[in-house]
Amino acid sequence: MRIIRYLGGCKLAVALIACLLVVQAAAELALPDYTSKIVDVGIQQSGVEHAAVEEMTARTHDLVAMMLPEGDEQAFRDAYDETPEGVYRLNDQGRKGIDALDRMMALPLAAVHLSDKAPDLDLDGALRAYQADEVSKDQVIDMLDEAKEGLGAGGDSLVGQQAIAAALAEYERLGYSLSDMRMSYLVRVGLTMLGLAALGMAAAVLVSLVASRTAAKVGATLRAKLFSQVVGFSDAEIQRFSAASLITRGTNDVQLIQMVVVMLLRMVLYAPILAIGGIVMVSRTNLSMSWVIVLAVAVLGVLVAVLMKVAMPKFKVMQKLIDRVNLVSREMLTGLPVIRAFDRQPYEEERFDKASARLMRTQLFTNRVMTFMMPLMMLVMNGVSVLIVWVGGHSIDAGAIQTGDLIAFITYSMVIIMSFLMIGMISIMLPRADVAAQRVDEVLQAAPSICDPDPARARDAELAARTGGAAIAFRDVSFKYGDSSECVLEHVDFTAEPGKTTAIVGSTGSGKSTVLKLVERFYDATEGSVAIDGVDVRELSQRALRSQLGYVPQQAFLFSGTIESNVAYADEGMPPSRVKEAVGIAQAAEFVASKEEGLAYPVSQGGTNVSGGQRQRLAIARALATQARAYLFDDSFSALDYKTDAALRRELHARLSGKTVVIVAQRISTVLHADKIVVLDEGRVVGQGTHEELLRTCGEYREIAMSQLSEAELGGGGAA
Numbered sequence: 001m002r003i004i005r006y007l008g009g010c011k012l013a014v015a016l017i018a019c020l021l022v023v024q025a026a027a028e029l030a031l032p033d034y035t036s037k038i039v040d041v042g043i044q045q046s047g048v049e050h051a052a053v054e055e056m057t058a059r060t061h062d063l064v065a066m067m068l069p070e071g072d073e074q075a076f077r078d079a080y081d082e083t084p085e086g087v088y089r090l091n092d093q094g095r096k097g098i099d100a101l102d103r104m105m106a107l108p109l110a111a112v113h114l115s116d117k118a119p120d121l122d123l124d125g126a127l128r129a130y131q132a133d134e135v136s137k138d139q140v141i142d143m144l145d146e147a148k149e150g151l152g153a154g155g156d157s158l159v160g161q162q163a164i165a166a167a168l169a170e171y172e173r174l175g176y177s178l179s180d181m182r183m184s185y186l187v188r189v190g191l192t193m194l195g196l197a198a199l200g201m202a203a204a205v206l207v208s209l210v211a212s213r214t215a216a217k218v219g220a221t222l223r224a225k226l227f228s229q230v231v232g233f234s235d236a237e238i239q240r241f242s243a244a245s246l247i248t249r250g251t252n253d254v255q256l257i258q259m260v261v262v263m264l265l266r267m268v269l270y271a272p273i274l275a276i277g278g279i280v281m282v283s284r285t286n287l288s289m290s291w292v293i294v295l296a297v298a299v300l301g302v303l304v305a306v307l308m309k310v311a312m313p314k315f316k317v318m319q320k321l322i323d324r325v326n327l328v329s330r331e332m333l334t335g336l337p338v339i340r341a342f343d344r345q346p347y348e349e350e351r352f353d354k355a356s357a358r359l360m361r362t363q364l365f366t367n368r369v370m371t372f373m374m375p376l377m378m379l380v381m382n383g384v385s386v387l388i389v390w391v392g393g394h395s396i397d398a399g400a401i402q403t404g405d406l407i408a409f410i411t412y413s414m415v416i417i418m419s420f421l422m423i424g425m426i427s428i429m430l431p432r433a434d435v436a437a438q439r440v441d442e443v444l445q446a447a448p449s450i451c452d453p454d455p456a457r458a459r460d461a462e463l464a465a466r467t468g469g470a471a472i473a474f475r476d477v478s479f480k481y482g483d484s485s486e487c488v489l490e491h492v493d494f495t496a497e498p499g500k501t502t503a504i505v506g507s508t509g510s511g512k513s514t515v516l517k518l519v520e521r522f523y524d525a526t527e528g529s530v531a532i533d534g535v536d537v538r539e540l541s542q543r544a545l546r547s548q549l550g551y552v553p554q555q556a557f558l559f560s561g562t563i564e565s566n567v568a569y570a571d572e573g574m575p576p577s578r579v580k581e582a583v584g585i586a587q588a589a590e591f592v593a594s595k596e597e598g599l600a601y602p603v604s605q606g607g608t609n610v611s612g613g614q615r616q617r618l619a620i621a622r623a624l625a626t627q628a629r630a631y632l633f634d635d636s637f638s639a640l641d642y643k644t645d646a647a648l649r650r651e652l653h654a655r656l657s658g659k660t661v662v663i664v665a666q667r668i669s670t671v672l673h674a675d676k677i678v679v680l681d682e683g684r685v686v687g688q689g690t691h692e693e694l695l696r697t698c699g700e701y702r703e704i705a706m707s708q709l710s711e712a713e714l715g716g717g718g719a720a
Contacts, residue, residue, distance in 0.1 A: 002434060002437035002438065002441055003257060003260060003261060003264065003430070003433055003434065003437050004264075006218045006221075006222065006257070006261065006437075007214070007218065007261070007264075009221070010214045010217065010218065013210055013213070013214045014214070014265065014269075016210055017207055017210050017211055017214075017265050017266075017269060018269055020203045020206050020207045020210070021203070021207060021269055021270045021273055022273060023199065023200075023203045024200050024203035024204050024207065024270070025270065025273045025274045025277050026277070027196045027197070027199045027200030027203065028200050028274070028415070029274070029277045029278060029281050029412070029415065030196050031193055031196055031197065031200075031411075032281070032407070032408040032411035032412055032415075033281065033408055034189055034192060034193045034196070035193075035407060035408060035411065036405055036407055036408035037049075037189055038186060038189055038190075039403055039407060040403065040405065041185065041189075042182060042185045042186045042189060043182070043186075044403070045164050045168065046168055046178040046179075046181050046182040046185075047178075047181040047182045047183075047184060047185025047186070048164055048167050048168055048171065048181065049185075050098055050101075050102050050167070051101075051102045051105050051106045051109050051160070051163035051164060051166070051167055052079070052090060052094065052098050052101040052102050052105050053090070053109075053167045053170050053171065054089065054090050055087050055088065055089050055090070055170075055171075055174055056080070056087070056088050056170050056174075057086075057087060057088075057170070057173060057174065058082075058086050058087070058088065059124075060109070060112055060170060061080060061088040062127060063108070063111075063112045063115075063123050063124075063127055064076065064105060064108040064109055064112065065077060066108075066126070066127055066130050066137070066140055067107070067108035067111060067140055067141065067144055068104060068105075068108060069137070069141060070137065072104040075097070075100070075101070075104070076101070076104065076105065078093060078094075079091060079093055079094025079097070079101055080094060087174065102163075105163065106159050106160055106163035107144055107159050107163070108144070109163050109166040109167065109170075110159055110162035110163045110165075110166050111123065111144060112166060113162065113163075113165060113166030113169050113170075114162070114166075116169070126140065207265070207266055207270075208266065210265075211261075211262050211265035211266050212262055214261065214265060215258045215259070215261040215262040215265070216258065218257070218258060218261050219254050219255070219257065219258035219261075222254045222257065222440060223250055223254055225444055226246075226249065226250045226254070226440065226443055226444065227250070229443055229444055229446070230246055230250075230443065232448050233446075233448055234448055234449050234450040234522055234523060235517070235522050235523065236449050236481070236482060236523065237446055237448060237449065239482075240446075240482075241442075241443065241446075242323075242327065243330065244323060244326040244327035244329075244330050245323045245326075245327070246443065247326060247330075248322055248323050248326050249436075249439050249440055249443055252322055252436075253436035253437075253439050253440050254436075254440065256432065256433050256436045257433055257436050257437055257440065259433075260426075260429055260430065260433035263426055263429065264426070264430075267422045267426055268422075268423070268426050270419075270422070271419040271420070271422040271423045271426075272419070272423075274415055274416075274418075274419040275415075275416050275419035275420060277415075278412045278413075278415040278416040278419065279293075279416060281408075281412045282409060282412045282413065282416070292384060292387050292388055292391065292413065293384075293413050293416055293417070295384075296380055296381075296383075296384040296413070296417050297416070297417065297420050299380050300377065300380060300417065300420050300421060301420070303373075303376055303377070303380070304373075307369060307370070307372070307373055308431075310369050311365075311366050311369045311370065314362050314365055314366045314369075315366060315431060315432035315435065317362055318359070318362050318363065318366070318432070321355070321358055321359040321362055322359060324355045324358070324359070325352075325355045325356055325359055327355075328351055328352050328355045329352065332348050332352060377421050380417070381414060381417055381418075381421075384413060384414075384417060385410055385413075385414070388406070388409060388410050388413055389406070389410070392406040392409065392410075393406075449523075449524070450521055450522070450523070450524060450542065452541040452542055453538065453539055453540070453541070455541075457539065458539065458540060458541050458544070459535050459539045459540060460540055460541055460544035462533070462535055463532065463533060463535060463540065463544060463548060464544070466533060466629070467629070468498055468499065468629065468658050468659075469497070469498025469499045469500070469629055469630060469658055469659045469660035470498060470532050470533055470548055470549075470629040470630040470660050471495060471496070471497060471498050471531075471532070471533050471534070471660070472495065472496040472502075472519055472530070472531070472532060472630060472660060472662065473494075473495040473496075473530070473531045473534070474492045474493055474494050474495070474515070474518075474528070474530055475493060475528050475529045475530075475531065476491050476492075476493050476527070476528040477489055477491070477492040477493070477518065477525045477527065477528035477529065477530060478490050478491055478492070478525070478526050478527040478528055479511075479514060479518060479523065479525050479526045479527075480526050481523075487526070487683055488511045488514050488683050489511045489514055489515070489518075489683045489684075490683045490684050491528075491684065491685075492511075492515065492528075492680075492683075492684070492685055493528075493685065494676075494678050494685060494688055496630070496660055496662050496676070497660070497675070497676070498629075498658070498659075498660050499657065499658045499659065499660065500660065500661070500675035500676065501652075501653070501661040501662075501663065501673075501674045501675050501676075502660070502661070502662050502663070502674060502675065502676045502677075502678065503662075503663045503664075503665060503670075503671030503674035503676070503677045503678070504516075504662065504663070504664045504665075504677075504678045504680060505664075505665060505666075505668065505671060505677060505678075505679055505680070505701065505704060506679055506680035506681055506700075506704075507681065507700075507704070508666075509682075510680040510681055510682060510683065511680055511682075511683045512634075512635070512664040512680055513554055513634050513635070513664060515664070515680075516551070516632045516634050516662065516664060518530050518537075519537070519549065519632060519662070520545075520546065520549060520551055520632065521537050521538075521542060521545055521546075524538060532545065532548060532630075547627075547628075548628060548629045548630060549628050549629075549630050549631070549632060550623035550624060550626045550628035550630070550631040550632065551623055551631075551632045551634075552616075552619050552620050552622075552623045552631075552632065552633045552634060552636040553619070553634055553636075554634040554635045554636070554664075556607070556612075556615045556616045556618070556619035556636070556639075557606060557607065557619070558603050558606060558607030558610070558615055558618060558619070559603070559605070560603065560604060560605040561602070561603055562597075562599065562600050562601060562602055562603060563583075563592055563595075563598075563599050563600070563601050563603060563618060564576070564579055564599035564600060565603075566603055566607075566618055566622055567579045567582055567583060567599075567618065567621045567622050567625050568625060569622050570622070570625065570626045571625075571626075574625060576599075578625055579599065579621075579625060580599075581625075582621040582622070582624040582625035583599075583618075583621045584651075585620075585621070585624050585648075585651045585652065585655050586617045586618070586620040586621035586624060586648065586651075587617055587640075587644050587647050587648045587651070588614065588617040588618055588620075588621055591614050591617065603618075611639075612639040613639040613640055613641070613644070615639075616636060616637070616638070616639045616640060617640070617644075617648075619636065620633070620636055620648070624655075624656075628659070629659060629660065630659065630660035630661070630662065631652075631656065631659060631660070631661050631662070632662050632664075633661070633662070633663045633664065633665075634664045635664050635665060635666060636663075637649075637663075637665065637667070637670050638665075638666060638667070642669065645667075645669070645670060646669075649670065649673075653673075667708065668691075668704060668705045668708045668709055669708070669709065671691075672691050673691070674690075674691070675690070676688060676689065676690070677689065677690065677691060677694055677701070679694060679698050679700055679701045681700045686698060686700050686701075687700065687701050691705075
């Protein structure tokens with residue numbers, strides 16, 4: 001799964017979480033066992049855990065020794081030391097082997113206890129006969145075996161319970177306070193449980209902390225990779241994914257992945273550990289009722305499978321619907337002035353409602369399906385509890401188990417079922433997160449169509465040391481977008497010479513802006529080549545190429561910040577003098593001076609708090625502030641009045657002498673005095689030359705010029 005791959009750089013954190021989860025599971029699984037001990041040992045047995053009592057009378061000691069096989073008798077005698085008061089006390093050797101001592105002493109001690117209540121069972125007489133060699137040890141042991149066989153299938157359990165009762169009677173006989181023993185045991189076990197609970201809580205808190213930090217790191221890494229990848233995309237990749245979808249993938253999808261990573265580390269890792277531990281504890285408690293748990297897990301598996309079958313297709317559709325809502329929202333917010341101008345608010349509201357309603361219906365369907373999960377799971381869990389109580393009640397009645405064991409079994413069963421429930425819930429969320437991860441991977445694995453050449457073959461050094469204007473040459477260039485069969489440019493061939501102004505004019509859709517995008521290498525030519533000083537732009541790194549160019553896009557865009565930060569966008573350390581010079585050339589000095597903050601005037605995102613002409617002049621200043629050798633203006637004077645346009649062109653001519661200037665324009669007056677004008681018509685060059693030459697030789701240019709200028713202006717006198 002893709003999400004697991006994202007954890008490849010967090011192996012240490014995952015290992016730490018796994019260790020903490022083992023500690024948490026061990027603490028949690030130990031608590032039911034202690035609960036069982038509180039009921040069985042603390043309450044029912046007054047805190048007495050072992051048939052091997054701490055102290056016993058000499059009579060009890062001798063009777064038990066008589067009823068043990070010779071090997072066990074010696075071990076028993078070695079486990080107890082006689083005190084000066086005539087009482088036998090358990091020694092350290094006995095405490096080390098107390099479990100074995102319990103097994104060997106249980107039946108003899110129970111028999112001693114029963115003999116005190118049944119006068120017809122004369123163990124004291126048997127002891128005297130045994131000591132007088134009138135009765136052999138084998139005869140005594142055979143008598144005990146017959147008594148045990150009479151107890152039937154529950155013999156071992158009943159003997160154990162009677163042995164504890166005998167131990168209690170022995171303590172009472174020696175003057176022990178059973179209530180004090182009970183309270184001492186309950187306090188000791190209670191404190192142990194509190195310690196385990198605190199340990200489990202500390203482990204859970206640490207797991208949450210480490211898991212959250214790890215998931216946040218995964219999310220931050222993915223967002224950084226996405227941003228780095230998208231910044232390297234050409235216009236083709238941006239259009240392929242769409243800006244709205246890229247935003248959704250970088251926010252909603254990454255957030256979903258981050259959330260599932262937390263659950264993966266906290267629940268998916270924990271559930272198997274808890275389930276395996278629960279199964280081990282159940283097998284130790286009572287293996288005969290394990291079929292109940294198997295049945296419950298099978299029912300849960302079928303339930304989860306049905307829910308996944310119903311809900312999964314909708315989860316896959318949901319992310320695309322979120323894309324659609326984001327797309328409509330972005331269009332509405334961007335085009336709000338147009339919407340208001342044409343009074344289309346009701347239409348846009350209806351369009352948004354449709355997109356939102358489709359998403360809402362899909363989310364409601366999946367949520368309704370998922371709401372069935374918890375009630376059904378609780379029904380299964382409660383049904384299992386009832387079944388365990390019913391089966392366990394019969395076992396308690398038969399003496400096979402104790403009440404505390406049944407309580408522990410129910411708790412462990414719930415732990416196991418909850419573990420599989422967690423796995424089931426995650427198994428429903430993981431496919432949706434996998435869809436999000438797939439969408440993120442589509443962006444990360446998309447190969448940019450514009451790539452830098454191999455550094456060993458790059459010709460950056462050839463341009464790095466050059467000064468003055470750059471020669472920009474189009475050599476039989478044809479271009480078409482993507483898989484389109486129609487060429488936007490066909491066999492375009494011209495050169496923008498250093499130190500001169502080259503203008504590109506033509507009707508709308510003739511490919512003027514595409515020419516500049518090919519120079520900037522936002523796209524690569526389909527056929528032919530674009531060269532800077534004789535070097536094909538595809539043989540230059542994008543950084544080296546664009547360092548030679550100052551570019552003003554058709555849609556002037558400003559970033560949030562200040563006027564100064566926008567003009568100095570190419571270099572944060574740009575001297576203030578160069579910023580002021582660029583602002584002056586772009587005819588923005590008066591506008592900047594009118595602001596109280598001057599160059600520190602805050603600019604909102606997109607430059608929405610300045611006028612279109614002011615925004616365009618600041619975009620021009622941003623390009624002029626660079627140390628470029630060629631300046632590309634993509635219809636960058638359209639929002640300027642004629643006076644400002646003329647003043648700006650005069651400044652460009654005076655300040656950029658020696659530099660190459662390429663201007664795309666709709667207004668003939670803007671390009672009237674250009675050194676060369678290239679005329680495009682439906683993607684083809686239909687004329688090249690000066691204004692006067694084209695008026696004589698190019699009908700398309702003459703038609704455009706006559707539609708905009710008077711006879712006097714066509715002569716060149718009025719446009720300067």
